[in-house]
Amino acid sequence: EVQLVESGGGLVQPGGSLRLSCAASGFTFSSYWMHWVRQAPGKGLVWVSRINSDGSSTSYADSVKGRFTISRDNAKNTLYLQMNSLRAEDTAVYYCARDAIVVVPAASLYYYYYYYMDVWGKGTTVTVSS
């Protein structure tokens, strides 16, 4: 069974740090890009960060750039999110999600590439409060 299991959430004071983990199983983890998405209490989904399959390329939402670091250990089938300088507004459920792609042939030997997030973990809760 394809599965993602987050851990590492908890209560932390403003300015503190936390490292989230996402353990993957049931698929070849090293072949997939991965994401972190968060959801503040009662709010919508917000994309946080993305990492490519070998960890050589990352991107971040402006709200976390310079404070959060995404990484992965393909030998351990695990995705990480190091969160530093935490703020009250970082309080949220953090989900890891698998990146998927479908390639659709188009006219004249071109192809369309469509990306989406097909597998999600159950989430881990981060609360930033004094």
Add this chain to the structure above:
Amino acid sequence: DIQMTQSPSSLSASVGDRVTITCRASQGISNSLAWYQQKPGKAPKLLLYAASRLESGVPSRFSGSGSGTDYTLTISSLQPEDFATYYCQQYYSTPTFGGGTKVEIK
């Protein structure tokens, strides 16, 4: 970043109703759109991708359409298990989500 505007933000409907949710992108996204369903306390679940392709295992009462900047999720006959919040997401560039549409029981 591409902004995604969903409407309505909430709706009340009855079992058996046809429900339509719209999502508008701030620029063209070439069908790079996915729809997710989320129930309280649960993770989002993928329903459709590439605007109209149904994820495996998702009931055929869910369908998607659209092009350019405007996209639609339709539930042809609302079932009790469909009461949830629905999100659109573009992945033409850095992913962004719509604000969500909560579908409630009338």
